[in-house]
Amino acid sequence: MSRLQLLLISITGIAILTIAFALSSSSIYSSGSSSSNDGRKTTTINTPHGVYQTTGDILDPTSQVIGGNKTVIDPMKYLRTFNYGRVSTLSNGNTVREFTLIASDDKIMEISPGTFYNVWTFNGTVPGPTIRATEGDLVRIHFINNGSKSHSIHFHGIHRSEMDGAFDMVGPGGQFIYEFYAAPFGVFPYHCHMQPLEEHISHGLYGVYIVDPKNKPRPSADEMVMVMNGYDTDNDKENNFYTVNGIPYYYMHHPIQIQKDKLVRLYLVNMLEFDPVNNFHLHGNLYQLYRSGTSLIPSEYTDMVTMSQGERGILEFNYKYPGLYMFHAHKTEFAEKGWVGTFLVKDQNGSNNYNYYSAQNMTNAQPGGGRY
Numbered sequence: 001m002s003r004l005q006l007l008l009i010s011i012t013g014i015a016i017l018t019i020a021f022a023l024s025s026s027s028i029y030s031s032g033s034s035s036s037n038d039g040r041k042t043t044t045i046n047t048p049h050g051v052y053q054t055t056g057d058i059l060d061p062t063s064q065v066i067g068g069n070k071t072v073i074d075p076m077k078y079l080r081t082f083n084y085g086r087v088s089t090l091s092n093g094n095t096v097r098e099f100t101l102i103a104s105d106d107k108i109m110e111i112s113p114g115t116f117y118n119v120w121t122f123n124g125t126v127p128g129p130t131i132r133a134t135e136g137d138l139v140r141i142h143f144i145n146n147g148s149k150s151h152s153i154h155f156h157g158i159h160r161s162e163m164d165g166a167f168d169m170v171g172p173g174g175q176f177i178y179e180f181y182a183a184p185f186g187v188f189p190y191h192c193h194m195q196p197l198e199e200h201i202s203h204g205l206y207g208v209y210i211v212d213p214k215n216k217p218r219p220s221a222d223e224m225v226m227v228m229n230g231y232d233t234d235n236d237k238e239n240n241f242y243t244v245n246g247i248p249y250y251y252m253h254h255p256i257q258i259q260k261d262k263l264v265r266l267y268l269v270n271m272l273e274f275d276p277v278n279n280f281h282l283h284g285n286l287y288q289l290y291r292s293g294t295s296l297i298p299s300e301y302t303d304m305v306t307m308s309q310g311e312r313g314i315l316e317f318n319y320k321y322p323g324l325y326m327f328h329a330h331k332t333e334f335a336e337k338g339w340v341g342t343f344l345v346k347d348q349n350g351s352n353n354y355n356y357y358s359a360q361n362m363t364n365a366q367p368g369g370g371r372y
């Protein structure tokens, strides 16, 4: 059979599928499932914008996550929550910041609407809590392993070898105190360092550690944290879901509200397992990028940064015009499997000068009519 004949048959097939779904559909959107020759389940979704077929798990969720303690995290709460610890002062005047991090590995939690997965967590969420200190502070982490496997915490930054969390495993029921001086200033990941590493990281044992500069603090801003991650829900060492802050598409349906002309400072960390790179693209704007956050002088003015696992940076920007703007991975597959969100920029009187609801109708009209 010639390539042309094959092409014609394929086109005819797609056309028949399209018409079949259009006819069988009583609502604007419809979906159906079939099995392809290799046995993989194919989902066909018919929308006013076209017919989509996917062998991936999802194009966009059809409902909301449950929320509460069954869902792996509240991304809106996580976004602007910084934990400064229990503060005390040593006799020499040094500030001490104490934190408790508890690992678990037995929780089955919702990571996307209707999808439950065995997450391994620090303090019950993926990502774990954001730890924040100022350069020179003594940071003391009380680590408790409530899991059934050995775990540890490895902080990036400068510290003694016995505080590195790479060799000393903490067994089930065990405890360990990590102690180090916060240095240098910047943004860092922390994560479990037990083997097999990809299993411990891909299940969710990571979080963000921020060290603020002591002598010259960064100017005040609307600060937020974003962790890029994924979930391999079928155990084939490939991610099925991609997210920023733990739940795919969350900020697409719950835009992050920011003020026009106000400085936004975003602490961005890539903890994505299995895929070699990830990236962050901002719409309608560019940002000053401080790679690793270890300098007060930006390294680049851009709308795109690409990071491998463990890389991170601080992004600073302000919006000139009100409205709704996307941000997402510019690796299209990741964006289509959940790593996409929006900023809703408002002006001083609260208006966003934008037909937000019509945009919401476009993004929220889902197969089955689900609406956030």
Ligand SMILES: [Cu+2]
Pocket (backbone or CB within 6 Å): 150, 151, 152, 192, 193, 194, 200, 205
């Ligand atoms: Cu672990």
